[in-house]
Amino acid sequence: MATNCRDGLSVTSRQELFSKAIQQARKLHKDAKQLQQAYLEKQGLSMNLNPDVTYGIPTAATSHWSELTDAERLNSGLTAYRTFRSLLEEVLDEQRNNLNTEDLEFHQAISSVITQVEAVIEVIEQAMLSLDLPIPCHSDRKLENLSLFERKLRGYKVLLELSNWALRSVRDFSHLNKKRKEAAHLLRSSIARSTRRTSRADPPRN
Amino acid sequence: MIWTLFLALFFLETESSLTQSAAIVPQDPTLTIGSSIRVTCSVKPELNLKAENLYWTLNGRRVPSKFYTVLNSTALNLTLNNLNGSKQQSGDNLLCHSTDGRILAGTCLYVGLPPGKPVDIICWSRNTKDLTCKWTPGSEGETFLRTKYTLKYKLRWYGRDKECQEDHTADPYSCYIPKDLALFTPYEIWVEVSNRLGTASSDIITLDILDVVTTDPPSDVHLSRVGELEDQLIVRWSSPPALKDFLFQAKYQIRYRVEDSTEWKVVDDVGNQTSCRLAGLKPGTVYFVQVRCNPVGIYGSKKAGIWSDWSNPTAASTPRSVSERIAGVCDPKSGEQNSTFRRELKQFFGWVKKHAYGCSGLSIKLYDQWRVWLQKSHKTRNQVLQGDKS
Numbered sequence: 001m002a003t004n005c006r007d008g009l010s011v012t013s014r015q016e017l018f019s020k021a022i023q024q025a026r027k028l029h030k031d032a033k034q035l036q037q038a039y040l041e042k043q044g045l046s047m048n049l050n051p052d053v054t055y056g057i058p059t060a061a062t063s064h065w066s067e068l069t070d071a072e073r074l075n076s077g078l079t080a081y082r083t084f085r086s087l088l089e090e091v092l093d094e095q096r097n098n099l100n101t102e103d104l105e106f107h108q109a110i111s112s113v114i115t116q117v118e119a120v121i122e123v124i125e126q127a128m129l130s131l132d133l134p135i136p137c138h139s140d141r142k143l144e145n146l147s148l149f150e151r152k153l154r155g156y157k158v159l160l161e162l163s164n165w166a167l168r169s170v171r172d173f174s175h176l177n178k179k180r181k182e183a184a185h186l187l188r189s190s191i192a193r194s195t196r197r198t199s200r201a202d203p204p205r206n
Numbered sequence: 207m208i209w210t211l212f213l214a215l216f217f218l219e220t221e222s223s224l225t226q227s228a229a230i231v232p233q234d235p236t237l238t239i240g241s242s243i244r245v246t247c248s249v250k251p252e253l254n255l256k257a258e259n260l261y262w263t264l265n266g267r268r269v270p271s272k273f274y275t276v277l278n279s280t281a282l283n284l285t286l287n288n289l290n291g292s293k294q295q296s297g298d299n300l301l302c303h304s305t306d307g308r309i310l311a312g313t314c315l316y317v318g319l320p321p322g323k324p325v326d327i328i329c330w331s332r333n334t335k336d337l338t339c340k341w342t343p344g345s346e347g348e349t350f351l352r353t354k355y356t357l358k359y360k361l362r363w364y365g366r367d368k369e370c371q372e373d374h375t376a377d378p379y380s381c382y383i384p385k386d387l388a389l390f391t392p393y394e395i396w397v398e399v400s401n402r403l404g405t406a407s408s409d410i411i412t413l414d415i416l417d418v419v420t421t422d423p424p425s426d427v428h429l430s431r432v433g434e435l436e437d438q439l440i441v442r443w444s445s446p447p448a449l450k451d452f453l454f455q456a457k458y459q460i461r462y463r464v465e466d467s468t469e470w471k472v473v474d475d476v477g478n479q480t481s482c483r484l485a486g487l488k489p490g491t492v493y494f495v496q497v498r499c500n501p502v503g504i505y506g507s508k509k510a511g512i513w514s515d516w517s518n519p520t521a522a523s524t525p526r527s528v529s530e531r532i533a534g535v536c537d538p539k540s541g542e543q544n545s546t547f548r549r550e551l552k553q554f555f556g557w558v559k560k561h562a563y564g565c566s567g568l569s570i571k572l573y574d575q576w577r578v579w580l581q582k583s584h585k586t587r588n589q590v591l592q593g594d595k596s
Binding site: 042043044045046095098099100101102103147148149150152153 | 233234265266293294295296297298299312313314352378
């Protein structure tokens with residue numbers, strides 16, 4: 001974890017960080033979507049399945065997205081991805097031990113998505129440090145006692161919400177990037193204005 | 207576009223759970239192929255759903271209502287007879303829906319067969335260092351259920367049971383023991399198998415590692431011409447390096463084929479030599495050759511031995527025939543070919559009479575000597591002819 005980066009980043013490196021985060025979230029969205037299709041097929045579930053279940057899965061949907069502060073935005077992302085990581089590990093475990101025990105390629109695809117989620121967690125933490133925001137502690141998730149069918153459904157819902165969350169993160173980081181760019185532009189303009197004022201006030205020396 | 211997705215998502219926030227609206231009994235049952243099951247979907251009375259309006263789907267297909275029985279206003283039974291094996295390893299999906307298609311509850315059905323007794327266990331050890339075993343699943347074959355095979359082994363008289371840990375990913379019916387194997391003491395080896403419907407165990411086989419040794423393929427395989435002999439090539443190789451000091455009685459086998467054919471000819475009387483001359487080949491033709499080794503009698507084993515894999519193919523071409531070289535490439539007609547052969551044979555016997563009189567018998571070596579002599583005399587004649595022309 002990047003705990004020693006508290007000195008903050010320059011505007012350029014922060015922009016680079018946000019761009020990296022956007023790229024990672026885009027890739028995660030794409031891969032989670034692909035995995036969703038494979039998942040449905042392997043579980044014999046139908047394409048138009050729309051389970052009305054939550055199982056403690058973070059939902060990307062929010063009605064006050066534009067009102068969120070930077071801290072709230074990054075915090076909710078971090079909490080969501082930490083939960084996704086733990087849920088995906090359970091999904092992988094279920095597939096390995098109960099549902100699709102011999103499909104190693106499929107297990108590998110889930111592992112790869114877990115790695116991507118970890119990368120997004122890392123980049124969100126870096127972003128929080130760069131903005132001098134405190135990184136919240138991770139609280140353990142309560143394990144649920146579910147039937148095998150419910151586990152199947154939950155796995156699908158996890159992938160569905162993960163791809164939605166990745167899309168929301170693309171939007172979150174684009175928003176943060178835009179805000180920083182605007183702030184940097186304002187700062188540059190005010191410095192230029194004050195420089196002009198100073199040079200007018202000081203008479204030229206002969 | 208992203209915003210449209212978000213707006214769509216706002217309406218998906220819901221807190222209900224499958225377990226809250228309805229329940230299916232039994233949950234995730236395991237059944238034998240051909241058996242029957244009765245399943246009940248019970249909805250919560252406060253949902254105001256009528257049992258008679260509910261319906262079932264199995265793997266996404268609606269189950270006809272003739273199989274339903276309404277138990278009471280909130281419970282609907284389904285009876286499924288003569289079940290087929292599960293469609294997917296993760297289990298068949300049996301769902302209870304409300305009229306509008308919403309899933310109220312679900313269960314997985316695991317339909318299959320108990321495992322059969324594994325048979326035909328075959329093991330081999332590469333260079334005495336490891337052990338790989340393969341087997342055939344029981345007579346029923348496909349069980350439709352997750353079926354776990356475990357290869358177990360122990361030293362015959364005093365060992366503890368050990369489990370083979372490394373399953374070969376490509377083959378579920380094999381396992382690899384990479385190390386810690388003893389020689390000169392027999393192992394007892396067997397396969398245990400289990401699934402949701404039962405367990406079974408194979409017969410125990412007894413083997414000493416040295417009786418099932420296979421080597422690496424022979425190394426440094428080279429193929430080269432025998433002077434200018436147009437119908438022969440010689441193949442040379444070295445013994446497999448890992449066991450070369452112990453292969454006193456090893457046997458080798460060679461196979462060869464022409465470049466544009468897939469049909470191999472096998473020479474299996476090579477014995478313990480590490481070279482062999484291939485005769486009767488076509489002139490001006492590319493040949494591929496491979497060699498393999500059987501470590502017969504290694505460490506005093508009395509068993510037949512297991513052939514190694516074939517070495518990587520190595521290639522060489524035979525020299526073009528003299529007539530081709532003199533007159534250019536063409537296909538002689540069969541009559542001409544026959545008369546050429548007769549003429550050559552006549553020449554050969556004349557040569558034997560003159561140069562090899564008193565030899566104990568005709569052999570391929572004698573024929574080779576004649577061919578070399580013949581080519582030399584052709585060469586001399588050509589040189590004389592060319593000298594005349596100039």
